[in-house]
Amino acid sequence: MHTAEDHAxxxxxxxxxxxxxxxxxxRLTNALIDAIGAGHWKAGDKLxxxxxxxxxxxxGLATVQRALRNLVDQGLVVRQxxxxxxxxxxxxxxxxxxxxxxxxDDGETFLPVFSKVLSKExxxxxxxxxxxxxGAKHLVRIDRAINVNDEFTVLARFFCDASTLPxxxxxxxxxxxxxNFKTRIVRELHVPITRITHDVRAECVGEPExxxxxxxxxxxxxxxxxxxxxxxxxxIYYQEFFIPTTNRRLSIPDQPPNTGRNIR
Amino acid sequence: MHTAEDHAxxxxxxxxxxxxxxxxxxRLTNALIDAIGAGHWKAGDKLxxxxxxxxxxxxGLATVQRALRNLVDQGLVVRQxxxxxxxxxxxxxxxxxxxxxxxxDDGETFLPVFSKVLSKExxxxxxxxxxxxxGAKHLVRIDRAINVNDEFTVLARFFCDASTLPxxxxxxxxxxxxxNFKTRIVRELHVPITRITHDVRAECVGEPExxxxxxxxxxxxxxxxxxxxxxxxxxIYYQEFFIPTTNRRLSIPDQPPNTGRNIR
DNA sequence: AGCGATTTGTACGTATGTATG
DNA sequence: CCATACATACGTACAAATCGC
Numbered sequence: 001m002h003t004a005e006d007h008a009x010x011x012x013x014x015x016x017x018x019x020x021x022x023x024x025x026x027r028l029t030n031a032l033i034d035a036i037g038a039g040h041w042k043a044g045d046k047l048x049x050x051x052x053x054x055x056x057x058x059x060g061l062a063t064v065q066r067a068l069r070n071l072v073d074q075g076l077v078v079r080q081x082x083x084x085x086x087x088x089x090x091x092x093x094x095x096x097x098x099x100x101x102x103x104x105d106d107g108e109t110f111l112p113v114f115s116k117v118l119s120k121e122x123x124x125x126x127x128x129x130x131x132x133x134x135g136a137k138h139l140v141r142i143d144r145a146i147n148v149n150d151e152f153t154v155l156a157r158f159f160c161d162a163s164t165l166p167x168x169x170x171x172x173x174x175x176x177x178x179x180n181f182k183t184r185i186v187r188e189l190h191v192p193i194t195r196i197t198h199d200v201r202a203e204c205v206g207e208p209e210x211x212x213x214x215x216x217x218x219x220x221x222x223x224x225x226x227x228x229x230x231x232x233x234x235x236i237y238y239q240e241f242f243i244p245t246t247n248r249r250l251s252i253p254d255q256p257p258n259t260g261r262n263i264r
Numbered sequence: 265m266h267t268a269e270d271h272a273x274x275x276x277x278x279x280x281x282x283x284x285x286x287x288x289x290x291r292l293t294n295a296l297i298d299a300i301g302a303g304h305w306k307a308g309d310k311l312x313x314x315x316x317x318x319x320x321x322x323x324g325l326a327t328v329q330r331a332l333r334n335l336v337d338q339g340l341v342v343r344q345x346x347x348x349x350x351x352x353x354x355x356x357x358x359x360x361x362x363x364x365x366x367x368x369d370d371g372e373t374f375l376p377v378f379s380k381v382l383s384k385e386x387x388x389x390x391x392x393x394x395x396x397x398x399g400a401k402h403l404v405r406i407d408r409a410i411n412v413n414d415e416f417t418v419l420a421r422f423f424c425d426a427s428t429l430p431x432x433x434x435x436x437x438x439x440x441x442x443x444n445f446k447t448r449i450v451r452e453l454h455v456p457i458t459r460i461t462h463d464v465r466a467e468c469v470g471e472p473e474x475x476x477x478x479x480x481x482x483x484x485x486x487x488x489x490x491x492x493x494x495x496x497x498x499x500i501y502y503q504e505f506f507i508p509t510t511n512r513r514l515s516i517p518d519q520p521p522n523t524g525r526n527i528r
Numbered sequence: 529a530g531c532g533a534t535t536t537g538t539a540c541g542t543a544t545g546t547a548t549g
Numbered sequence: 550c551c552a553t554a555c556a557t558a559c560g561t562a563c564a565a566a567t568c569g570c
Contacts, residue, residue: 004377016403019542023538049554065556072335081555082548103463107395131371200464201365202509220484220509222466245466245484252462252516287557313535324559329537345536346567 007048010035012059024059028067028245036076036087047077047085082092099226100156100241102148102248111248115156117176118143118212130158131236132227138162142176145212148248155212155242163234195229198252209242221245266304269310274299275321278280288323291439292331297495300340307353308453311341328482339458349474352456363490364420364505367513375413375512379420382407384477395424396491396499402426404433406440409476412512417478419506426501459493462516473506485509488496
C-alpha cells in the first residue's frame with residue numbers, strides 16, 4: 001500500500017508543462033511503466049482505479065483509460081472487469097529473445113521450456129560465429145540445455161561479446177538458469193535490436209552436441225542459427241540451437257523482440 | 265471509387281441489431297477487414313474519412329477512430345495526418361514470397377533457384393492447411409519443384425483460396441514457371457500482408473514427396489511451413505517446403521520493420 | 529508565403545452497460 | 550440488490566499536419 005503522498009509524488013511530473021511534446025496518454029503510460037519498473041507496484045499488485053487515476057493526475061478518464069489499455073497491450077498490466085487493474089505476473093515483453101519455441105498440439109500456444117546453464121567459456125578459435133563478431137576481443141560462449149515439455153532436449157549455444165553484455169558474461173553460472181537468462185539479456189540490452197536473421201539446416205550431430213540432446217552421434221538433427229543485429233551489421237548476440245529429430249514444430253518468431261518503449 | 269450505394273450496402277449489417285454481442289468498434293473493424301479482403305478497397309486506396317464513416321455507419325467518432333486504430337495496429341491500414349487513411353501497401357514484404365532461399369558459401373548471397381510447376385489441383389480433404397483456411401470453399405494446391413543450384417531439389421506446395429487469387433488459381437500451368445509465379449502473386453495481391461509465420465520440422469519424407477526431391481522414402485528431411493496473413497487471422501497463402509538433407513543453410517527471411525504502430 | 533479546407537490526433541465530460549464480490 | 554470498477558459509446562472541442570489555391 002501507498003500513502004496519498006506517495007502517489008502525489010509519483011504523478012507530480014505529469015502536472016508540469018510538457019517539454020517533450022508527447023501526448024498525455026503517452027506520458028501517463030510511461031509514468032506507470034517507470035513506477036512499475038522501480039518496484040512501486042510489484043507483480044500482482046493492484047493499481048489505482050480509473051477514477052483514482054483521474055483524481056491523482058491532471059488527466060481525464062479517456063486519457064487514463066487509453067494509457068491503461070496501452071499497458072495491457074504491452075502485457076504489463078492485466079485488467080479484470082469489476083475487480084481492478086493489476087501488474088501482470090509474467091512480464092510478456094521478456095518472452096522473446098528465446099528463438100526456440102515449439103508449437104503445442106493446438107498449433108498456437110507453445111510448449112513449456114526449462115533451461116539450465118551448462119557452461120560458460122571464452123571463445124578462442126574461429127568458427128561460423130566469427131563472421132558475426134568481426135573485431136570482437138572477448139567472445140563468450142554460454143551453453144544451455146533446454147528441456148522442452150519433458151519430451152526432448154535442445155542444446156543452445158549463445159555467443160556474445162563480453163564488452164556489449166558484460167554483466168551477462170561475468171555472471172556466475174547459477175544466476176543464469178531458467179528465466180534469469182532472458183531477463184538479464186533484456187535488462188542489459190540498452191541498444192535496439194533492429195534485425196534478426198534465422199537459418200536452418202539438417203545436420204549430422206557431432207559428438208559433444210549429441211550427448212547433450214540425447215541422440216547418437218551422426219544422427220540427423222536440425223541446427224538453427226539466429227543472429228540479432230543493431231543496425232545493419234553489428235551483431236549483438238548469436239545463437240546456435242541443436243535440435244533432435246522430433247515431431248514438434250519449431251516456430252520461428254515473426255518479428256524482432258520489442259526492446260523497450262518507443263517514445264519518451 | 266465507389267458510389268454512395270456501395271458504401272451503404274457495405275455497412276448495412278452494422279445497422280442490424282447485434283446478435284454476437286461484440287462491441288461496435290469490433291464490428292466495424294471486422295467490416296472493414298472484410299471489405300478490404302474482398303477487394304472493395306485495394307492496397308494504397310484511400311478509405312473514407314472519419315467523418316464519412318460516422319455518416320455511413322450508425323456509430324460515433326470515438327468508435328470509428330478506435331476501429332481505425334485497430335486496423336493500424338494490425339498493420340492493415342496506414343493513416344497520415346491531414347491526408348487520410350489508406351490500405352497499407354507493403355511492397356517490401358511482397359518482394360520475396362519465396363520463403364525458400366539457401367545461403368551460398370559466402371554466407372550472404374543466395375544460391376540460384378529455378379522452379380517448375382508440377383501440378384495444380386483442387387484441395388478436397390482436410391490437412392494441416394485446413395486450420396489456415398477456415399471457411400474457404402475453393403482451395404487450390406500448386407506443386408512446384410525448385411532446383412537449387414543444380415545441387416538438390418525442393419518440393420514446394422502452395423495453397424491458396426481461389427477466390428483471393430483467382431487468376432493464379434486459374435492460370436495454365438505453363439504460365440506459372442520460373443519467376444512468373446511470384447510475379448503473379450505480387451500483381452494479384454490487392455491486400456497487404458501484415459504477418460508471416462514460419463515453422464520448421466525434421467520429418468521422415470513420405471513416398472510422393474520423396475520422389476520429387478530425390479531421396480528414399482523414410483529418409484529425414486526438413487519440412488518448412490510458411491503462412492502469410494492479412495491482419496491477425498485471415499490467411500492469404502500457405503506453403504509447405506520439403507527439403508532434402510543438405511549442407512546448405514535455409515535462410516528464413518527476416519521481417520520488415522513494422523510500418524506504423526500506434527502503441528507507444 | 530499565406531490562408532483556408534480537409535483530415536487525422538488528442539482530450540474532456542458524461543452516460544450507460546456489465547462483470548465481480 | 551448493492552457498491553465497485555472496468556468497458557463501451559457519444560458528442561464536442563481544439564490542436565496539428567497536409568494540400569491546393
